[in-house]
Amino acid sequence: MSALLEVDGLTVGYGAAPVLHDVSLTVQEGQIVAVLGANGAGKTTLLRALSGLLPPSTGRVVFDGADLRGVKVERLVRHGIAHVPEGRGVVTELTVDENLRLGGLWRKPQPPLAPIYELFPRLAERRSHLGHQLSGGERQMLAIGRALAAQPRLLLLDEPSLGLAPRVTGQIMALLRDLRDRTGLAVLLVEQNVRSALSIADQGVVLSLGRIAARDDAAALADDADLRHAYLGF
Amino acid sequence: MDRFLFLTFDGLSRGAVYAAFALALVLIWRATRIVNFAQGAMAVATAYVAYSVADATGSYWVGFAAALVAGLLLGAAVERVVMRFIDHSSPLNGVVVALGLVLIIQGVLGMIYGNEFRPAEAPFSRDAFNIGGVALLSRYDVFVFAAVGAVVVLLTLLFTRTPTGLRMRAAAFAPDVSRLLGVPVGGMLTLGWALAAAVGSLAGMLVIPTELGLHPTAMDVLFISAFTAAVLGGLDSPIGAVVGGLIVGLVLSYISGYLGATVAPMAVLGLLVVVLLGRPDGLFARSKARTA
Numbered sequence: 001m002s003a004l005l006e007v008d009g010l011t012v013g014y015g016a017a018p019v020l021h022d023v024s025l026t027v028q029e030g031q032i033v034a035v036l037g038a039n040g041a042g043k044t045t046l047l048r049a050l051s052g053l054l055p056p057s058t059g060r061v062v063f064d065g066a067d068l069r070g071v072k073v074e075r076l077v078r079h080g081i082a083h084v085p086e087g088r089g090v091v092t093e094l095t096v097d098e099n100l101r102l103g104g105l106w107r108k109p110q111p112p113l114a115p116i117y118e119l120f121p122r123l124a125e126r127r128s129h130l131g132h133q134l135s136g137g138e139r140q141m142l143a144i145g146r147a148l149a150a151q152p153r154l155l156l157l158d159e160p161s162l163g164l165a166p167r168v169t170g171q172i173m174a175l176l177r178d179l180r181d182r183t184g185l186a187v188l189l190v191e192q193n194v195r196s197a198l199s200i201a202d203q204g205v206v207l208s209l210g211r212i213a214a215r216d217d218a219a220a221l222a223d224d225a226d227l228r229h230a231y232l233g234f
Numbered sequence: 235m236d237r238f239l240f241l242t243f244d245g246l247s248r249g250a251v252y253a254a255f256a257l258a259l260v261l262i263w264r265a266t267r268i269v270n271f272a273q274g275a276m277a278v279a280t281a282y283v284a285y286s287v288a289d290a291t292g293s294y295w296v297g298f299a300a301a302l303v304a305g306l307l308l309g310a311a312v313e314r315v316v317m318r319f320i321d322h323s324s325p326l327n328g329v330v331v332a333l334g335l336v337l338i339i340q341g342v343l344g345m346i347y348g349n350e351f352r353p354a355e356a357p358f359s360r361d362a363f364n365i366g367g368v369a370l371l372s373r374y375d376v377f378v379f380a381a382v383g384a385v386v387v388l389l390t391l392l393f394t395r396t397p398t399g400l401r402m403r404a405a406a407f408a409p410d411v412s413r414l415l416g417v418p419v420g421g422m423l424t425l426g427w428a429l430a431a432a433v434g435s436l437a438g439m440l441v442i443p444t445e446l447g448l449h450p451t452a453m454d455v456l457f458i459s460a461f462t463a464a465v466l467g468g469l470d471s472p473i474g475a476v477v478g479g480l481i482v483g484l485v486l487s488y489i490s491g492y493l494g495a496t497v498a499p500m501a502v503l504g505l506l507v508v509v510l511l512g513r514p515d516g517l518f519a520r521s522k523a524r525t526a
Contacts, residue, residue, distance in 0.1 A: 076414070077415060091404050094404065094407065102400060102404050102412070102417070103415055105397050105401065106416035106417075146415070
């Protein structure tokens with residue numbers, strides 16, 4: 001099976017100093033790959049580079065056989081990649097419904113929102129609320145729901161558990177696992193919450209100071225005590 | 235009492251024009267955080283286009299349509315060629331560039347058409363007809379209300395009912411996130427400038443026949459009134475711009491009616507100072523609308 005996303009030798013920097021060195025990884029269809037590591041390890045930079053928010057860098061990014069270098073950020077979603085940025089990226093001045101519609105707006109005809117509301121009944125209740133009236137958990141659901149409205153094949157998810165209660169984090173992780181199993185959605189999941197991430201991931205990649213320090217099956221990573229102590233802090 | 239009624243209707247008619255022009259300022263401020271000080275000059279430029287086209291075709295309405303089309307094109311061009319490249323690290327940059335545009339546009343207009351007043355015809359009679367024995371409204375006033383009302387309704391429908399309107403709002407509020415969702419943010423900015431400039435052109439076409447006539451600086455005074463209206467409305471709020479425009483129109487009408495027309499230009503500035511001192515966020519702005 002050829003990989004859905006293939007990252008090969010990616011080096012990225014803000015200004016002159018590179019933040020990512022020679023990072024390579026693959027994500028298969030229907031696979032959740034967790035990107036782990038301490039603050040400043042380059043996790044968010046990796047996602048931003050993949051979606052073109054950071055300027056072109058050396059290395060190759062191939063999605064479903066297509067080279068993503070030079071693809072404009074606003075075209076990315078048309079390739080089947082949805083990026084939920086850190087801090088959730090809900091447009092707070094728009095309503096829940098408008099945010100969701102925005103996700104699928106580029107598709108013709110526009111996809112129905114009913115399946116999203118079915119997935120997140122809470123959002124259906126708050127359909128006409130403005131983004132800034134939502135709780136943190138609701139915003140995260142909205143951001144994920146909006147990404148799903150684009151019917152992507154790969155979800156880039158940046159710290160979905162940030163600032164959320166453990167119970168809400170658990171719900172979101174369960175939802176991701178369920179989506180993968182039911183629809184074959186692939187997820188590249190950046191998380192500081194290592195336990196949660198490894199509990200649903202198939203593969204794990206550990207970043208340290210911008211380099212890949214380890215890569216293995218999620219279960220093996222969770223069992224590797226030395227690695228956990230050295231890089232993951234538990 | 236009759237005089238009061240007359241001044242009220244006259245004020246609302248002027249206020250409608252201020253409202254349209256303030257709306258154009260708000261559209262651009264919301265999308266780019268730039269107060270388009272060049273909007274008056276841009277509107278005058280398109281009024282000259284209308285003048286030339288009407289002169290060539292003999293039809294006021296062909297000229298009118300030409301002004302709106304020229305507004306769309308000029309707005310898009312200004313965004314694409316100039317405003318897109320402004321460094322937003324200081325809010326002053328946008329102001330300086332816009333003021334530079336004013337000088338360029340007014341200079342070029344003066345070179346082409348000369349710095350003299352040209353008579354601008356109104357498409358309808360400006361004589362007020364009597365309602366219940368009181369001369370309140372002219373046919374031209376009715377035209378002004380209808381034109382501004384139509385613009386407000388069309389813009390409202392565009393922004394609240396169409397996918398393009400949703401894209402434009404999202405691009406204005408959250409450009410980075412919008413890009414990730416597939417919104418062509420640059421295109422939305424260009425469209426926003428084009429629409430705003432066309433609305434500005436409409437305001438210019440409506441006001442110039444009621445003033446001294448067509449001149450490269452014909453919109454300077456109107457700009458101050460409309461800017462006051464936009465600030466009064468909070469700069470961020472389209473509804474605020476419309477209400478602010480009507481309020482400024484009424485205030486100026488009463489002042490020039492009861493205190494004399496020569497007081498009016500000073501009164502506009504006075505009103506602007508009062509608004510900035512008393513309610514700098516405007517009547518309708520949500521918190522932290524404005525930092526400069």
